[in-house]
Amino acid sequence: MKPVGRFPRAMLAAGLVFLYVPIASLIVYSFNNSRLVTVWDAAHSPTLKWYAALLSDDQILRAAWLSIRIALTAATAASVLGTLAGVALARLGAFRGRALLAGLVPAPIVMPEVITGLALLLLFIALEEAIGWPRGTGAVTIALAHITFCMAYVAVVVQSRLAGFDGSLEEAAMDLGARPATVFRRITLPLIAPAIAAGWLLSFTLSWDDLVITQFVAGPGSSTLPMVIFSKVRLGVSPDVNALATLLVLAVATGIAAAAMLLRYRDRRRMRDMQLAAADE
Amino acid sequence: MTPFAHRTGRRLIAGLPTAWLIALFVVPFLIVLKLSFSEMRLAVPPYAPLIEWRHGWPVPILHFSSYAFLFADPLYVRSYLYSLKVAAVSTAICLAVGYPMAYAIARSSAVSRTALLTLVMLPFWTSFLLRVYAWIGLLQNDGLVNHVLLALGLVHRPVRLLQTDFSVYIGIVYAYLPFMILPLYANLEKHDRELLEAAADLGARPVSRFLRITLPLSLPGIAAGALLVFIPAVGEYIVPSLLGRTDQIMIGRVLSDEFFENRDWPVASAVAILMLLLLVVPIILLQRLERRAMEARS
Numbered sequence A: 001m002k003p004v005g006r007f008p009r010a011m012l013a014a015g016l017v018f019l020y021v022p023i024a025s026l027i028v029y030s031f032n033n034s035r036l037v038t039v040w041d042a043a044h045s046p047t048l049k050w051y052a053a054l055l056s057d058d059q060i061l062r063a064a065w066l067s068i069r070i071a072l073t074a075a076t077a078a079s080v081l082g083t084l085a086g087v088a089l090a091r092l093g094a095f096r097g098r099a100l101l102a103g104l105v106p107a108p109i110v111m112p113e114v115i116t117g118l119a120l121l122l123l124f125i126a127l128e129e130a131i132g133w134p135r136g137t138g139a140v141t142i143a144l145a146h147i148t149f150c151m152a153y154v155a156v157v158v159q160s161r162l163a164g165f166d167g168s169l170e171e172a173a174m175d176l177g178a179r180p181a182t183v184f185r186r187i188t189l190p191l192i193a194p195a196i197a198a199g200w201l202l203s204f205t206l207s208w209d210d211l212v213i214t215q216f217v218a219g220p221g222s223s224t225l226p227m228v229i230f231s232k233v234r235l236g237v238s239p240d241v242n243a244l245a246t247l248l249v250l251a252v253a254t255g256i257a258a259a260a261m262l263l264r265y266r267d268r269r270r271m272r273d274m275q276l277a278a279a280d281e
Numbered sequence B: 001m002t003p004f005a006h007r008t009g010r011r012l013i014a015g016l017p018t019a020w021l022i023a024l025f026v027v028p029f030l031i032v033l034k035l036s037f038s039e040m041r042l043a044v045p046p047y048a049p050l051i052e053w054r055h056g057w058p059v060p061i062l063h064f065s066s067y068a069f070l071f072a073d074p075l076y077v078r079s080y081l082y083s084l085k086v087a088a089v090s091t092a093i094c095l096a097v098g099y100p101m102a103y104a105i106a107r108s109s110a111v112s113r114t115a116l117l118t119l120v121m122l123p124f125w126t127s128f129l130l131r132v133y134a135w136i137g138l139l140q141n142d143g144l145v146n147h148v149l150l151a152l153g154l155v156h157r158p159v160r161l162l163q164t165d166f167s168v169y170i171g172i173v174y175a176y177l178p179f180m181i182l183p184l185y186a187n188l189e190k191h192d193r194e195l196l197e198a199a200a201d202l203g204a205r206p207v208s209r210f211l212r213i214t215l216p217l218s219l220p221g222i223a224a225g226a227l228l229v230f231i232p233a234v235g236e237y238i239v240p241s242l243l244g245r246t247d248q249i250m251i252g253r254v255l256s257d258e259f260f261e262n263r264d265w266p267v268a269s270a271v272a273i274l275m276l277l278l279l280v281v282p283i284i285l286l287q288r289l290e291r292r293a294m295e296a297r298s
Helices: A006-029 A049-055 A059-092 A099-102 A113-131 A138-162 A168-175 A180-209 A211-215 A224-231 A241-279 B005-033 B065-072 B074-106 B110-125 B128-139 B144-151 B164-187 B193-201 B206-217 B219-234 B239-244 B251-261 B266-298
Strands: B051-054 B057-060
Touching: A006 A241, A006 B074, A006 B110, A006 B128, A006 B164, A049 A224, A049 A241, A059 A099, A059 A138, A059 A224, A059 B005, A099 B005, A113 A138, A113 A211, A113 B005, A113 B051, A113 B251, A113 B266, A138 A180, A138 A211, A138 B005, A168 A180, A180 A224, A211 B164, A211 B251, A224 A241, A224 B239, A241 B110, A241 B128, B065 B074, B065 B110, B065 B266, B074 B110, B074 B164, B074 B193, B074 B219, B074 B251, B074 B266, B110 B164, B128 B144, B128 B164, B128 B239, B164 B219, B164 B239, B193 B206, B206 B219, B219 B266, B251 B266
Parallel strands: none
Antiparallel strands: B051 B057
16 A cells, blocks of 8 residues: 655644643643643642632533533433434435425534524523523523534434435335334344434534534523633633643543443454354354 | 334434534523623613513614624634634644654554553643643743753843743643544554555655655544634633733634623623634634534444
8 A cells, every 4th residue: 555645644643732732731831830721830830729719610500410411411312302302304205394304404503603592592582482481591501502513413323324324224124014103213224323322422512612602592590601611711821721621631531441341342352252153163 | 223223212313412412502692692692781681681572572683893803803813823823823833743743653653652642641631730730831931841941041131931832832741632533543544555655665765755645644633633623622611721822812712702791692602702703714614524424434
């Protein structure tokens, strides 16, 4: 195979440095004693005082808890709706309204967030006027908004995965007499399980990190973590935010490492099962 | 013949997400459209009534004052043009940086590829907001970049890097780089090596092989990546808020300011509709590209 040229490889290295220097700087300066985040106070650093400040900051902790709860709800509901949409587009063939669904599903992904946020807030206000619900904006309206754009991502991921398999496995099952519900449960669902899991994780990330749409549909009483962070950092650097960022990067890196190990374990077991099956013959 | 032949089942599977999206995406957008033809009022909600009843029939009342206002004040036209410019330049830089990276990853061994892709995607799984925030510290007058510039003797005083066009470009490129790399990589990875080998056998030099084979074949990936960066970049809010200029704001902030600070909902809605009109062509292009890619896969 032709080796990669020097220029692309150099650009890749430079690009990775570009991607990680800001993250590294966030982490390093979270241990800096000075509030002037970029002046390293060698006499008193490294210190954990910003982490202590973070963990005793009620506003941040409450916002984090709200964000996590909304993200869990939104990710789960979006996974259900998105899976239904993805399955419908990839497996139901032609049905009345297919063009509509096919056009609607990618729309929340491409629509600029300021427009989506404005539109959803106006909807909730009009709804409240018409039928008295939702009573004011808050966690419920935030969750509804998040579900709407997250389901689009899940649908794209699931549809993409299903499109990669033709329907022959499911057809074979039906030829053997399985009912549609059984086929879905024992063939389709396991096939798309990795896609659903990926979609759930993607939705969770998008939901708890969302700022723009949330700013529109959140009420005066509910602040999510991104809203609190944003109001802090508009005024400039804030070392406790650095501490938060470090914890987050740690969590994400751990999660990715765990996922990688899990996948490798599964692959190794499948390889072993196949070898055993072959040895039996 | 599909396994989901049961009619009620089919209706539910397709109907539920469709109903949700109509209720929470199409209807809200129609409200924005209608509100853009309304006028601000000191009332709750703060706009003139959207319909009036004539002879028992609801008739929409259309005010064009919001649109007239947007075109009358040069501030808004400038903001739209500025947003398009920033998005275009950022997309071009993102492409220039992302293409070689995607190319290098696609040409690496299978093992390296997974590791490299993970490395590229890991920042995406952290927080968009925090990643943009990181640049505040780096680009400040006493930040890391200025420290390095001063230490290397390239400048004698700190250079103003924040709240410039430059900082916005960096912010957008940094935040959206994974969106550029992934579609490019997906395209480049599928290229048939034998085409390039055949060209080499026929005597073509590396640059020529790239320009005449790889580049044309990667155009769909370039288009997809560019649109995936350009479209959201036009309406960006976070990057210009944290890193951007104060004397010239992008259209995403204009919309937010009109809504939250001026409390002029009709004008904010008009801003949104005009933004959509600007983006209609790129959005349709992107939908078409994605549909073609989806069909090619199945």
